[in-house]
Amino acid sequence: MSAAGTITADEASERHDRQGERLRGRIAAGFFLAVICALAIVPVATGNTSFAFYLMLWITLASALNIVVGFTGYLPFGYVVFYGVGAYAAGICYKVLGWPIPLALAASGAAGICLALLLAPTLRLKGVYFGIVSLALATIVRLVIANLPSEVTGGSMGLILSSSNNPTHSYYAMLIVMSATLLCVLWLAQSALGKALKAIRDDDGAAACIGVDVPRTRMIAWLLAALFPALAGGVEAWHTNIIDPEYAFHVLITAKSIVYAMAGGFGTIIGPVVGAAALLGIDHLIWQKFPLINLLLLGLVIIALMLFLPRGIVGTVLKRRPQLRRYIA
Amino acid sequence: MSGLLLQGIVNGLIMGVIYGLIGAGLNIVFGVLRVVNFAHGEFVILGAYFAWFLLQALGIQPFLAMPLTFAVFFGASYLLYFALIPPLNKADDPEISSLLLMFGVSISLGALMLLVFDADARSLAIDIEPVFLTFGDVVVPTVRLLALAVALVIVALLAFFLYRTHTGKALRAIIMNRDAVRIVGIKVEQLSAVAFGLGIGLAGVTGILTALVFPSFSPFVGADYTLIGFVVIVLGGLGHPIGAMLGAMLFAVTEQVASIYFNPSIATICGFVLMVATIFIRPTGLLGRQALR
Amino acid sequence: MLKVEGLKKRFGGVVALKGVDFHLPRKSILGVIGMNGSGKTTMLNCINGIYLPDSGSIRLDGQEIGGLPVHVVARRGIGRTFQVPRVFSHLSLLDNLDVAQGQMGRSASERYEAASYWLRKVELFPLRHNFAEELSGGQQKLLELARIMVAKPKVILLDEPFAGVNPGLAQLLIAIIAELPREHDCSVVLVSHDLTSIYQLSHHVIVLNEGALLCEGDADTVRNDPAVIEAYLGT
Numbered sequence: 001m002s003a004a005g006t007i008t009a010d011e012a013s014e015r016h017d018r019q020g021e022r023l024r025g026r027i028a029a030g031f032f033l034a035v036i037c038a039l040a041i042v043p044v045a046t047g048n049t050s051f052a053f054y055l056m057l058w059i060t061l062a063s064a065l066n067i068v069v070g071f072t073g074y075l076p077f078g079y080v081v082f083y084g085v086g087a088y089a090a091g092i093c094y095k096v097l098g099w100p101i102p103l104a105l106a107a108s109g110a111a112g113i114c115l116a117l118l119l120a121p122t123l124r125l126k127g128v129y130f131g132i133v134s135l136a137l138a139t140i141v142r143l144v145i146a147n148l149p150s151e152v153t154g155g156s157m158g159l160i161l162s163s164s165n166n167p168t169h170s171y172y173a174m175l176i177v178m179s180a181t182l183l184c185v186l187w188l189a190q191s192a193l194g195k196a197l198k199a200i201r202d203d204d205g206a207a208a209c210i211g212v213d214v215p216r217t218r219m220i221a222w223l224l225a226a227l228f229p230a231l232a233g234g235v236e237a238w239h240t241n242i243i244d245p246e247y248a249f250h251v252l253i254t255a256k257s258i259v260y261a262m263a264g265g266f267g268t269i270i271g272p273v274v275g276a277a278a279l280l281g282i283d284h285l286i287w288q289k290f291p292l293i294n295l296l297l298l299g300l301v302i303i304a305l306m307l308f309l310p311r312g313i314v315g316t317v318l319k320r321r322p323q324l325r326r327y328i329a
Numbered sequence: 330m331s332g333l334l335l336q337g338i339v340n341g342l343i344m345g346v347i348y349g350l351i352g353a354g355l356n357i358v359f360g361v362l363r364v365v366n367f368a369h370g371e372f373v374i375l376g377a378y379f380a381w382f383l384l385q386a387l388g389i390q391p392f393l394a395m396p397l398t399f400a401v402f403f404g405a406s407y408l409l410y411f412a413l414i415p416p417l418n419k420a421d422d423p424e425i426s427s428l429l430l431m432f433g434v435s436i437s438l439g440a441l442m443l444l445v446f447d448a449d450a451r452s453l454a455i456d457i458e459p460v461f462l463t464f465g466d467v468v469v470p471t472v473r474l475l476a477l478a479v480a481l482v483i484v485a486l487l488a489f490f491l492y493r494t495h496t497g498k499a500l501r502a503i504i505m506n507r508d509a510v511r512i513v514g515i516k517v518e519q520l521s522a523v524a525f526g527l528g529i530g531l532a533g534v535t536g537i538l539t540a541l542v543f544p545s546f547s548p549f550v551g552a553d554y555t556l557i558g559f560v561v562i563v564l565g566g567l568g569h570p571i572g573a574m575l576g577a578m579l580f581a582v583t584e585q586v587a588s589i590y591f592n593p594s595i596a597t598i599c600g601f602v603l604m605v606a607t608i609f610i611r612p613t614g615l616l617g618r619q620a621l622r
Numbered sequence: 623m624l625k626v627e628g629l630k631k632r633f634g635g636v637v638a639l640k641g642v643d644f645h646l647p648r649k650s651i652l653g654v655i656g657m658n659g660s661g662k663t664t665m666l667n668c669i670n671g672i673y674l675p676d677s678g679s680i681r682l683d684g685q686e687i688g689g690l691p692v693h694v695v696a697r698r699g700i701g702r703t704f705q706v707p708r709v710f711s712h713l714s715l716l717d718n719l720d721v722a723q724g725q726m727g728r729s730a731s732e733r734y735e736a737a738s739y740w741l742r743k744v745e746l747f748p749l750r751h752n753f754a755e756e757l758s759g760g761q762q763k764l765l766e767l768a769r770i771m772v773a774k775p776k777v778i779l780l781d782e783p784f785a786g787v788n789p790g791l792a793q794l795l796i797a798i799i800a801e802l803p804r805e806h807d808c809s810v811v812l813v814s815h816d817l818t819s820i821y822q823l824s825h826h827v828i829v830l831n832e833g834a835l836l837c838e839g840d841a842d843t844v845r846n847d848p849a850v851i852e853a854y855l856g857t
Contacts, residue, residue, distance in 0.1 A: 136605060300433070303430060310426060
């Protein structure tokens with residue numbers, strides 16, 4: 001074999017491999033862009049935006065949860081707390097403090113980040129301990145908010161944001177939040193940070209041994225995973241005009257975020273979008289008409305997924321057909 | 330004031346034993362199988378409904394219903410084990426997978442109970458004279474004392490089973506070292522099913538006790554019991570069968586004493602803060618020897 | 623290059639290291655042998671920051687690194703592998719090596735070049751898109767070695783690199799380790815039970831026994847040392 005021949009082969013394989021990586025990113029970006037464009041024309045094309053609005057909400061929640069579960073391996077069972085705090089922050093800033101909506105939404109995001117910083121010490125815990133403590137802390141936050149003076153939080157009645165509603169504006173606000181979430185996930189998957197996070201997920205000790213600053217890297221993922229649900233909570237409060245203390249911290253919000261992301265596949269970047277769209281679609285078509293059966297089916301879907309499809313739709317496809325890893329991330 | 334405090338402590342101790350049983354069931358399943366039974370609370374409630382059904386339909390008194398409940402729950406979950414748990418071993422992270430799987434069971438079971446029994450709160454009423462017993466400043470409902478006595482008997486039976494019988498010792502051996510036990514030739518698979526049955530059987534019986542001690546139950550409160558169970562075993566040491574008792578006493582007394590001075594939700598906050606603080610100060614729990622992850 | 627003096631570490635009542643000294647010159651291989659529990663792995667863990675030593679100093683190029691966080695020690699140029707390989711199971715081999723270069727400010731092309739060089743070296747290049755979990759145990763050890771080498775470390779600590787590796791791969795591993803000092807300006811601390819390869823590779827050998835240095839010297843000295851013979855073969 002001649003030296004020149006080897007070099008050409010090297011260059012060819014490098015080009016091939018690096019193109020693969022770019023291709024994967026482009027395919028995911030194209031897919032996201034198609035989803036965003038489709039959702040952007042919904043209000044223009046049809047009068048009914050309710051389904052599309054909640055699709056965006058769930059894509060946001062599932063994709064943001066994916067940052068912390070799929071990329072770092074932490075399962076926060078009290079994930080809903082960020083959403084709830086975001087909703088309350090927007091509500092209180094708008095209703096009680098009289099801030100304009102954009103500022104109130106910014107406050108949602110800030111509240112999510114602050115709470116994430118407050119809860120950051122729990123990242124020292126692992127596995128089941130982390131999940132349970134997260135759930136306990138979410139319960140504490142919910143109870144604290146319920147015990148604040150009712151002039152601030154509206155007590156058990158919740159808050160009603162009268163006259164703030166503009167369905168089209170809040171629809172596009174949610175679109176922006178969702179797009180930002182997807183952009184962030186896309187960036188993470190391509191960046192050194194995202195790879196470092198996945199390395200931490202697989203073995204944090206080994207990651208530290210090759211120079212990854214584990215606590216700092218983990219913290220960035222944690223903050224991102226808190227920011228987007230908090231913003232989504234704020235926008236949803238604005239959209240519906242109501243903040244209900246029961247609903248804002250309901251465990252089902254955590255449950256559905258987990259299920260949707262898991263159905264698509266944790267750790268894959270298009271998985272949560274696929275999962276949310278598929279399951280929410282089924283939910284909308286069939287289950288919504290039977291609320292009780294809906295809950296039962298949600299539970300059964302989780303069981304079935306764990307038993308038969310633990311890696312989710314996209315994850316399983318990539319496991320079975322390694323050659324597709326070149327195209328799908 | 331001190332009378333009130335005493336009352337709180339007595340209430341706390343009674344609750345503590347029952348919480349301890351919830352935790353013990355959870356802990357056996359986790360210790361032996363490394364399965365985080367998120368549906369434990371729903372099984373507790375299901376036990377209460379089962380006793381309610383036996384009372385309404387067949388006129389069987391709750392205390393008499395306990396052995397039957399245990400047998401039925403044990404048998405059913407022994408079989409359930411083989412359907413649910415073995416596939417988890419292939420997962421990348423079996424513990425987290427088990428948590429999610431049992432979360433699904435929890436939601437399904439809660440919804441199922443809601444379908445069958447409706448959302449109304451039920452209660453298990455039994456007539457005992459006198460209704461209250463008074464000891465100085467402390468007033469205790471008779472039924473609570475009975476429940477306490479029964480709970481203590483169950484704890485004693487459980488301890489006897491785990492520390493004195495062959496099967497119990499084998500179970501504890503699995504908790505300590507799963508791989509070594511396999512080599513020694515103990516049938517891990519079958520024993521795991523026994524542990525699963527035992528944990529859920531305990532949940533069913535505990536459900537009857539909770540229904541006697543607390544005024545009512547409904548399909549919605551399962552998750553609360555699960556959370557209490559977790560708090561208790563994290564306090565006592567994850568995987569330590571009797572450590573749960575100590576954690577439960579501590580948690581229940583804190584909660585009950587706090588509920589004298591503050592409103593109930595502040596009392597719950599106190600209990601949870603206690604757990605979170607414990608985890609950070611002593612990650613192994615009060616009795617746990619090593620952090621189990 | 624790497625100088626360790628008076629390294630002590632105790633766990634509760636157990637003294638794992640009773641004061642170990644050694645010096646690893648540039649471009650050399652130091653073999654470390656000792657029975658199970660003699661403190662070999664503890665010593666590596668102290669050097670790369672997993673454990674905080676109780677006392678003693680660890681200096682790399684004259685700079686104290688004892689007690690620094692693990693990732694800082696790694697960035698200063700100390701790499702290590704583990705007895706049981708610890709690869710990132712759900713990352714491709716290329717990504718495994720990419721993570722190791724994440725902090726170095728290299729361009730994508732430079733990272734790829736380094737990664738493909740080392741993957742070829744350990745003969746895993748054709749598998750570069752596979753997940754690391756799809757490799758055999760021995761291949762994972764090779765991947766681990768490649769993963770630390772892409773970062774151009776000054777010193778690497780290899781903990782039982784030959785354990786559980788089939789003879790063919792072990793030969794490859796030995797050949798690669800042998801050329802590290804000269805070709806890649808990398809010094810090696812090699813911990814192993816496999817005396818043959820230790821004697822074959824090492825420029826200098828130390829023998830640990832119950833947390834203390836039993837003897838040291840070149841391969842021949844150690845091989846013929848009566849204390850070592852007694853410890854290993856009994857009398």
